[in-house]
Structure formats: C-alpha cells, structure tokens
Amino acid sequence: MKDYDKDSAMEEMELTIFDLVIVKNATNNFSRNNKLGEGGFGPVFKGTLLDGQEIAVKRLSETSRQGREEFKNEVKLIAKLQHRNLVKLLGCCIEGEEKLLIYEYMPNKSLDFFTFDKTRWKLLDWHRRFHIIEGIARGLLYLHQDSRLRIIHRDLKVSNILLDSDMNPKISDFGLARTFGREQSPTNTNRVVGTYGYMPPEYAINGLxxxxxxxxxxxxxxxxxxxxxxxxxxxxxxxxxxxxGYAWRLWVKGRPLELIDKSLYDSCGPSQVLRCIHVGLLCVQQLPEDRPNTSTVVLMLVSDTFLPQPKQPGFCTERNPYEAESSSRKESNYSGNEITTTIIDPR
Incomplete structure (x- = not known):
C-alpha cells in the first residue's frame, strides 16, 4: 500500500479520496465515544462531515489479522459495486500508516445486534425478518450473477449484514471476497479464512x-x-x-416449525416460515452440487415453486473437521456431516 499516492489511488480505485484531517474532525479524532464496534479489520467509528452527512469509518488496525492486502481488496471490489442491498463505500483515506474506508452510516447497526438479543430481537416481526432474508438473497444474487466483477463474498454472516434506517439489509465487509469467471468452478486456497459456524465443509477442510x-x-x-x-x-x-443439526432433526421428525423463535408466533405465516426453513436446509446441504444456486434461492423464496427434499446438512454436530477428515480415511462409509468448523485463520 505504500506505493499508492492520492492520484494513483483515485485513478485505479475509481473512488473519492478523503483527507485524513477531514476524517479526524468528523470522528472527533477517532474518539472512543464515536466507536461503533470492531471486527477482524479493525475498529469502526461514526463520523459527521461538515455538510452534516453521517459516515462510518473503518480503520485498519495495526494488529488486524486481515491487513493491507484485504484493505486493498475491499477497496478495489466494493468501489465498483452498486446495489440497494450492498453497503455503499463513499471513499477511502490512505495517508502514512493510516488506512481508512469511509462508508454510508447504517443507524441500525448490524443484524447480529438484533438477532441474538432477546429484547431487541422482538422489535423485528416476521414481515421484517423475511424482508431482511429476501434482501440478503438479492444482494448475493447481484454479487454472483449481475455485477461487473462477479464476486464470492466468503464471509457472509449476520454481523456483516448492516441495517439502514428502514431496516433494509446491506451486505458489507468485502476484505475476503474473490472474483470468479463465468464457469463458476471451485477454487482452492492455501489460506482458509472465515468465521466459525458459517463455513461449508469443502472450504473448511479442503480450502475449496x-x-x-x-x-x-x-x-x-x-x-x-x-x-x-x-x-x-x-x-x-x-x-x-x-x-x-437441530433444524435437521426437527425436519426429519416432521416438526420443523418448532425451530421458530417464540416472539414470532403472533406475526408469522406458518407456510412462509416453513418455506424459509426448507430453503435454509437446502442451502446448507453437505455437498456443494446439492445446494441451489443463488438465482434459484431467490425464486424459491418469493414464489410457490416446487422445493426438493433437503439432504443432511454439513457440519451438523460439534466436532473438529480435521479430526473428522482423518476419521474418514479409516471409515469408507463415513459422512462428513458429523463435523463443525475449525479453521486456520478464524475471525
């Protein structure tokens, strides 16, 4: 990153370059009171520009496990993306040791701020939850099929889904994303990165x-x-x-609706919730070839199209995937479904 000056960054990244002084003033010199949170990249601060526009500033931490390559990757990718379900990158700042990304500010924070909090989660009825599910799917479809670059996100999770003032979901954090060609063939990596609980078996074990x-x-x-x-x-x-594993167990026993959060009982339509559970199980099947592609996922969610029966999910019990891989060499009838993610560079 040291080879980038403002002019070359502007030309290559097609992005507005902010002066460091402006960003410092907007965030009150990265005041702790302005801190919104922290991820693998580093801390995120709320700021207000002189014209009153609110921004979110992502600051590369010196101890970040992502680092400069991920910073450069995120800037190059997201600067070229425009979709209502993707967070908008307003610009960046590259001065000395400071590496900053400036985003539109999302007043409702991230989806995990609501999802796993018993009080805040009640604020989202089923209508809003389905709206969020559909919006994420449409954003993912844009990345996979409709954008200029065609992108695999590689770290999609609830904490990387931001919510605007109207609770519209926006996919964020493209530091680990990769572009791919139209053949969509699996790609191998020697550095497995991602988040426990979200990575599929073929990636956690074999880097595919x-x-x-x-x-x-x-x-x-x-x-x-x-x-x-x-x-x-x-x-x-x-x-x-x-x-x-719990969702699969309920599905096999014919009781999938027992998965529903109790706070949804008064607001949900059972048929739509059941369809979402069904689609979710189709998406987490063990083998990649069994999972639907993203365009099919969107169609499944918004129409009454036929849904095939799901097969057992990958990683549906708590075990180490590397131990499971060793066991599979010993047992010819072994199924990789008995594992959960352990990764080289967890975030």
Whole structure:
C-alpha cells in the first residue's frame, strides 16, 4: 500500500479520496465515544462531515489479522459495486500508516445486534425478518450473477449484514471476497479464512470455495434469523447438535416449525416460515452440487415453486473437521456431516 499516492489511488480505485484531517474532525479524532464496534479489520467509528452527512469509518488496525492486502481488496471490489442491498463505500483515506474506508452510516447497526438479543430481537416481526432474508438473497444474487466483477463474498454472516434506517439489509465487509469467471468452478486456497459456524465443509477442510460457499453461509443466516439462535455454540440436551443439526432433526421428525423463535408466533405465516426453513436446509446441504444456486434461492423464496427434499446438512454436530477428515480415511462409509468448523485463520 505504500506505493499508492492520492492520484494513483483515485485513478485505479475509481473512488473519492478523503483527507485524513477531514476524517479526524468528523470522528472527533477517532474518539472512543464515536466507536461503533470492531471486527477482524479493525475498529469502526461514526463520523459527521461538515455538510452534516453521517459516515462510518473503518480503520485498519495495526494488529488486524486481515491487513493491507484485504484493505486493498475491499477497496478495489466494493468501489465498483452498486446495489440497494450492498453497503455503499463513499471513499477511502490512505495517508502514512493510516488506512481508512469511509462508508454510508447504517443507524441500525448490524443484524447480529438484533438477532441474538432477546429484547431487541422482538422489535423485528416476521414481515421484517423475511424482508431482511429476501434482501440478503438479492444482494448475493447481484454479487454472483449481475455485477461487473462477479464476486464470492466468503464471509457472509449476520454481523456483516448492516441495517439502514428502514431496516433494509446491506451486505458489507468485502476484505475476503474473490472474483470468479463465468464457469463458476471451485477454487482452492492455501489460506482458509472465515468465521466459525458459517463455513461449508469443502472450504473448511479442503480450502475449496465457490458461489456455493456463499449459499451455505446464507442458509445458516436464514436458520439463525428464523430461530434467533446462533449456529455456533448452540446445544440441545447434550446431543452435540449445533443449530443446523437441530433444524435437521426437527425436519426429519416432521416438526420443523418448532425451530421458530417464540416472539414470532403472533406475526408469522406458518407456510412462509416453513418455506424459509426448507430453503435454509437446502442451502446448507453437505455437498456443494446439492445446494441451489443463488438465482434459484431467490425464486424459491418469493414464489410457490416446487422445493426438493433437503439432504443432511454439513457440519451438523460439534466436532473438529480435521479430526473428522482423518476419521474418514479409516471409515469408507463415513459422512462428513458429523463435523463443525475449525479453521486456520478464524475471525
């Protein structure tokens, strides 16, 4: 990043370059009182420009596990993307050791701010939750099919879904994203990065990622939105099931609606909730080729199209995938469904 001056950054990134002084003034010199949160990239601060526009400033931390390459990657990718369900990057600042991304400010923070909080979660009735699910799907469809670059996000999760003043969802955090060609063939990486509880088996174990990796992520998000429970850390009576395993168990027993968050009972239509659970389970199937592509996911959510029966999810119990991989060499009938994610660079 040291080779970038303001002119070259403007030309290559097609992005507004902010002066550091302006950003410092907007955030009150990155005041702790203005801090919105912190992720793998670094802290995020709220700011207000001189014209009154509110912004969110992502500041690359010196101790960030993502680092400069991810910063450069996010700038290059998201600067070229425009969709109502993607967060808008307003500009960046590259001065000395400071590496800053300036985004539109999302007053309702991220989806996980609501999803796993018993009080705030009640503020979202089923209509709003379905609106969020559909919006995420449409944003993902844009990334996979309609954008100029065609992008695999690789770290889709509830904390990377921001909510605007009208609770419209916007996908954020493209530091780990990768572009792909129209053949959509799986790509291998030697550096497995992502988040526990969201990564699909083929990526966590073998480093293979494709658009179907994002579909798996999205399936986990659907089930978390419906249930109000995290996939990772979920437990039921010592059975070792995570949320995916619990949802699958209910599905097999013909009781999938028991997955629903109790606060939804008065606002939801059972048929639509059941369809979302069904689509979620289709998205988290063990094999990538069994999962629907993103355009099919959107169609499944918004129409009465036929839904095939899902197969058992990947990672539906709490075990180490690397141990499971070793076990699979010993047992020819082994199914990779008995594992959960352990990764090299978790965030």
């Amino acid at each position: 990622f494709s658009v179907k990796s994002d579909v798996f992520n999205f399936g986990v998000i659907i089930l978390e939105i419906v249930s109000g429970k995290r996939n990772r850390g979920f437990s039921l009576g010592g059975l070792g099931h995570n949320l995916l």
